[in-house]
Amino acid sequence: MYKFKFLYSKMIQYVLVIFLILTLNFLLPRLMPGSPLAYLAGEDVGLMTSEEKQKILDKHGLNDSITTQYIDYLSNIFTGDFGFSYQQKVPISDLIEDRLPWTLLLTGLNLVISTILGVIFGAMAAWKRGTKTDINLLTGFMFLSAMPSFWIGMILVSLFASKLGWFPVFGAETAWADYQGMERLLDIGHHMILPLITLILISVTTTFMTMRYSMLNVLGEDYIQMAKAKGVKEKTIKYKHAMRNALLPVATVFMLSLGFMLGGATVIETVFAYPGIGRLMFEAVVSRDYPLIQATFLIITFSVIIANFIADILYPLLDPKVGKENG
Amino acid sequence: MDKEKWRSYWKTLTSSNLGLIGIGILITFFFIAIFAPLIAPYDPSERIAPPLMKPNGSFLLGTNDVGQDIFSELIYGTRVSLLIGIIAALISIVIGCLVGVVSGYFGGKIDSLLMRFVDLILVIPFLPLMILMAAFVGPSFWNIILVISIISWASPARVIRSQVLTLKTKGFVEAAKSIGTNISTILRVHILPGVIPIALAQFVMAASHSILIEASLSFLGLGDPFTKSWGTTLYYAQARGAFLTDSWIWWILPPGLLITALVVGFALTGFSMEEILNPRLRKGRS
Numbered sequence: 081m082y083k084f085k086f087l088y089s090k091m092i093q094y095v096l097v098i099f100l101i102l103t104l105n106f107l108l109p110r111l112m113p114g115s116p117l118a119y120l121a122g123e124d125v126g127l128m129t130s131e132e133k134q135k136i137l138d139k140h141g142l143n144d145s146i147t148t149q150y151i152d153y154l155s156n157i158f159t160g161d162f163g164f165s166y167q168q169k170v171p172i173s174d175l176i177e178d179r180l181p182w183t184l185l186l187t188g189l190n191l192v193i194s195t196i197l198g199v200i201f202g203a204m205a206a207w208k209r210g211t212k213t214d215i216n217l218l219t220g221f222m223f224l225s226a227m228p229s230f231w232i233g234m235i236l237v238s239l240f241a242s243k244l245g246w247f248p249v250f251g252a253e254t255a256w257a258d259y260q261g262m263e264r265l266l267d268i269g270h271h272m273i274l275p276l277i278t279l280i281l282i283s284v285t286t287t288f289m290t291m292r293y294s295m296l297n298v299l300g301e302d303y304i305q306m307a308k309a310k311g312v313k314e315k316t317i318k319y320k321h322a323m324r325n326a327l328l329p330v331a332t333v334f335m336l337s338l339g340f341m342l343g344g345a346t347v348i349e350t351v352f353a354y355p356g357i358g359r360l361m362f363e364a365v366v367s368r369d370y371p372l373i374q375a376t377f378l379i380i381t382f383s384v385i386i387a388n389f390i391a392d393i394l395y396p397l398l399d400p401k402v403g404k405e406n407g
Numbered sequence: 408m409d410k411e412k413w414r415s416y417w418k419t420l421t422s423s424n425l426g427l428i429g430i431g432i433l434i435t436f437f438f439i440a441i442f443a444p445l446i447a448p449y450d451p452s453e454r455i456a457p458p459l460m461k462p463n464g465s466f467l468l469g470t471n472d473v474g475q476d477i478f479s480e481l482i483y484g485t486r487v488s489l490l491i492g493i494i495a496a497l498i499s500i501v502i503g504c505l506v507g508v509v510s511g512y513f514g515g516k517i518d519s520l521l522m523r524f525v526d527l528i529l530v531i532p533f534l535p536l537m538i539l540m541a542a543f544v545g546p547s548f549w550n551i552i553l554v555i556s557i558i559s560w561a562s563p564a565r566v567i568r569s570q571v572l573t574l575k576t577k578g579f580v581e582a583a584k585s586i587g588t589n590i591s592t593i594l595r596v597h598i599l600p601g602v603i604p605i606a607l608a609q610f611v612m613a614a615s616h617s618i619l620i621e622a623s624l625s626f627l628g629l630g631d632p633f634t635k636s637w638g639t640t641l642y643y644a645q646a647r648g649a650f651l652t653d654s655w656i657w658w659i660l661p662p663g664l665l666i667t668a669l670v671v672g673f674a675l676t677g678f679s680m681e682e683i684l685n686p687r688l689r690k691g692r693s
């Protein structure tokens with residue numbers, strides 16, 4: 081019952097966020113100075129007679145009342161119709177269908193690998209707190225998080241792809257090579273290594289910091305001292321007692337950092353010309369393809385909200401305290 | 408606030424090595440920004456040499472694709488990156504303070520409404536949202552600042568609110584209230600002095616975030632093409648394929664190092680400020 085109430089209030093919050101985002105997205109092109117035609121249809125208004133203008137306004141429903149427009153807009157989005165990309169001359173939903181799997185593959189792998197690495201290094205630093213290992217890890221991660229993510233990617237491309245030629249410079253697979261089966265899989269993996277490493281480098285810090293902090297807290301608990309006093313083996317204390325209990329906050333970060341990662345993917349995919357949603361957003365920005373910018377923004381944001389909601393459903397299962405406190 | 412207290416803050420700040428390094432870095436960059444015209448050998452907007460020259464005696468970092476001196480471009484870029492970072496951080500902290508103080512002090516419905524709104528903003532992935540808005544408002548110096556600060560105030564607002572909540576329960580605030588002191592006096596005399604140090608630490612952190620965000624936005628081509636920041640330089644380097652030749656060493660590497668150094672400078676200063684304000688942290692680190 082408590083759990084249900086907690087989820088219910090969370091759900092209302094997410095419905096509000098979605099509503100806020102959809103409304104912002106609807107209003108932006110209409111609030112900007114100048115004709116919304118430039119933003120919504122990519123038409124050059126300057127060269128048109130007012131009759132032509134009216135025709136196109138009618139065609140796009142821009143002469144309807146603002147409420148009708150809003151309702152149309154909402155119903156379109158809920159049926160998966162994001163409109164038409166006037167630069168790439170295809171329905172936006174087709175583009176998204178092509179690009180989304182690449183981003184999900186990249187972010188999914190990144191999420192798993194960077195979490196594992198962050199947990200291992202975080203636990204290590206906390207276990208050896210105050211020693212050289214701890215301080216080196218802390219400084220290393222601090223510098224890493226001070227670097228612009230795209231710049232790390234640019235350096236990796238320059239060094240390992242262009243200079244040394246170990247990896248391809250751009251793309252997700254070799255074009256027109258027509259690889260099949262295993263060969264294709266290897267090709268995709270080969271293309272993914274550098275963007276994936278870049279993403280991991282920028283994402284691992286959050287997990288590391290969370291794990292280190294949480295582990296330090298756990299190590300101060302009475303039962304750890306007790307176990308030590310009883311003469312339990314160090315390895316058992318570290319893995320069985322401390323690490324397991326310290327993992328809980330990491331679970332929250334795991335899902336919450338998805339938003340950060342998808343945001344990061346926008347710049348990283350741009351560096352590597354990786355054909356994901358982020359790169360699509362960049363292409364849309366460069367060609368000022370406003371409907372496409374809006375659609376990619378919505379897709380990224382919806383993915384983050386869905387991930388957050390899943391995290392909220394799973395979290396009370398991991399930590400029985402949570403549902404009750406907030407209920 | 409009394410001078411004694413500030414002096415002790417400053418002493419603690421500079422007594423830790425990290426804080427000192429941070430402040431040192433910041434002072435260096437401020438110096439470069441202020442004296443840019445004296446340090447830079449050329450006007451960065453002037454085409455003064457053949458394009459894509461290698462570094463040599465007169466062009467320390469070579470020239471870019473249109474024949475401008477990259478070294479001078481970076482020196483002047485310090486001004487842009489630093490200014491955008493600081494102004495954006497300042498605006499977000501002012502909004503954050505306003506929301507945080509109102510929310511924390513008055514509580515009740517206003518509080519839950521404002522905090523609901525803050526939560527809403529924090530759920531949205533900030534970079535895509537900023538890209539969306541920047542694309543609509545167009546690339547310019549002030550628009551970048553607007554886009555960054557309009558979203559970045561949310562998390563400082565939370566921190567400041569919780570500080571106000573702690574202050575509110577302190578005896579002197581209760582006492583002032585009970586003798587009928589008016590709200591503006593309570594806020595000015597009792598609440599603000601407790602909020603300002605926290606706000607300063609938040610400001611320094613926000614500046615380091617803003618600099619990174621500005622770099623990302625500029626790299627995506629959303630920066631002002633006429634006042635080039637370090638991120639804009641990297642955008643052109645990427646667009647002209649600098650990573651395909653050796654020119655990455657003088658065209659890509661230096662701007663990134665500068666961004667990293669500046670962010671580290673702000674972060675170190677911020678960390679040690681937080682340590683001063685939160686003595687529990689000082690014990691926590693060994």
